[in-house]
Amino acid sequence: MQTRPLGTGGPQVPPLALGCAGMSDHTSPADEADAIATIHAALDAGVTLLDTADFYGMGHNEDLIRRALRTGGRERALLSVKFGGLRGPDGSFVGIEGRPAHVKNALAYSLRRLGTDHVDIYRSARLDPDTPVEDTIGAVSELVQAGYVRHIGLSEVGPETIRRAHAVHPICDVQVEYSLFSRDPEANGILATCRELGIGVTAYGILAHGLLSGSYRRPAGGDPRARWLPRFHPDNLATNLTLVERLRPLADARGISVAQLATAWVIARSRGCGTVVAVLGTRRPQRVAEALAAADVTLSDADLRTIDEAVPADAVAGTRYAAPLMTLLDSERGPNPAVGARS
Template identity: 55%
Template sequence: MTAENAIKPRQLGSTGPTIFPLALGCMGMSGMYGSSDDDESIATIHAAIDRGVTLLDTGDFYGCGHNEMLIGRALKDRRDRAMLSVKFGALRSPDGGWIGTDGRPSSVKNFAAYSLTRLGVDCIDIYRLARLDPNVPIEDTIGAIADLIKAGYVRHIGLSEVGSDTIRRAHAVHPISDLQIEYSLISRGPETEIFPVLEELGIGVTAYGVLSRGLLSGSIPTAQSDFRAFLPRFSGENLVQNQRLVEQLKQIAAEKGISPSQVAIAWVLAKSKNIVPLIGARKRTQLSESLAAVQVNLSSEDLSHIESVISPSAIAGTRYDEHQMKMLDSETE
């Protein structure tokens, strides 16, 4: 048994599955951060499963279906060792553009049918709308996923980037396993209004962006195909200012003999047993570095020190551009 397998698992809320304390986010394997290698991506998925990771996170719009087909290939001989979290509803154009969100009940079932085929599975473990559809009551969308549960095509319902009112309305229709939302040392907005509601209702968190898309690890976009090139935190003077902040995180990491990435992941792990960080590793080397964070123990004094040095108020730029920020129900709190 490996050290990772000996780590205590975490349950997603009071009704969700029990999983390894880190999940693998697969978005970057389908071009969002520039070119990627399918063989290395599959090898990374296999390595994650072999080292105890149980939840893989994807979206039917990642690479316009490429990500699901990639995962389907990777899981061909090991479906019983992995759980799948799938986001749906984001609409793409042939040129790769984003053209809206569709949460209509008929669309929910249509999206699920294609995901099941691309993934090569007969059931999706957690199914969630990627962004709230302003034209469709959340009750209708959740009701459609509940129908899929009754029919045996889905096991649990999740949410993504929604605020407290939407969470309550969704949970009243069907128990919610977890909310997927960006949460990191420098993106701590959910702490004020959203996390207390989740705790009250017994809903877990799958936190993405724990490295702020590589900002906290020192990674920056090098190609136009890397969508981070269009994010405010990676642009111009904002990036210069933010890199100064990251230098302070590097100093903290050096004092502990670990990497900045490991400090950032360990910080999220230490904040609550109800949070499972999504690590967006595209390569086996990145995976190994991230998995080592489960062995890092941060004391309350460590957390206080880190938070006093790395202040979210010091970060320059919003996490998405202005248009995308307006699409986030979670930012209406």
């Protein structure tokens, strides 16, 4: 696949990345053979950027990736690793940690589980409200100087935090939820700030947790995800599925699926927003092939306008997470966030 730099000084990456979280979902574990086959299929196709976190499956995901890369795969893979999500024995999330000591301790364990001497991109999963971002990035910068980390990334942070972090050490990319159903990075200045500073964007949730797959079916008794994903709540779901159906004739006209159209839309945003990489979250090899076809779809400016008219940014019903989870997102706070600031 054709590659391009992720940010001004970042690694060369294809327009697609593989998100590995679902391979270690503690509520519905993936078949391990399928998961490893998916990683191999991605690497064989040139999808080299693998996204993981030390808290995915409480370390299981990193162990899984190590096994997948055991036979010569590490040289082909770029490992993007998140830290900072604290979990209890029952799998619940219990906090965010960004203190320098934790940063270094977390990386030590990640390197052991991944079976490598370095990670290519290291980032905090969320902004720690009790630790200045300068301290967190400073600790990762020390790990860069020591050779354990190649590049520094950010995740779900707003423009002011991006600028403060970038002033400490060049930032490679910002990971943020971005799709036809999640357009806030356009409105709140995240994309503009990244473009100005030469920072890439890795967009996750490109299919809106399955709503934009074009094949969503309501489970009998309701979707349990509605508790933390309001767009699946019955009050919002009908509206959102109607929006998805507006995309179907546009996809049919191109001989592709709704999911491929939604993926191609994310990839096409690089034209106006710098480098945008679409993170494909899957645990099935066949999905990799489908996404690769989406990367070959060329959408003109007229096509993008037609898609935007079919699914206006303000037409989606419901916030992307329930209120308690939204409070953890620095990316949703607007300008000049107080959290993580120096006193």
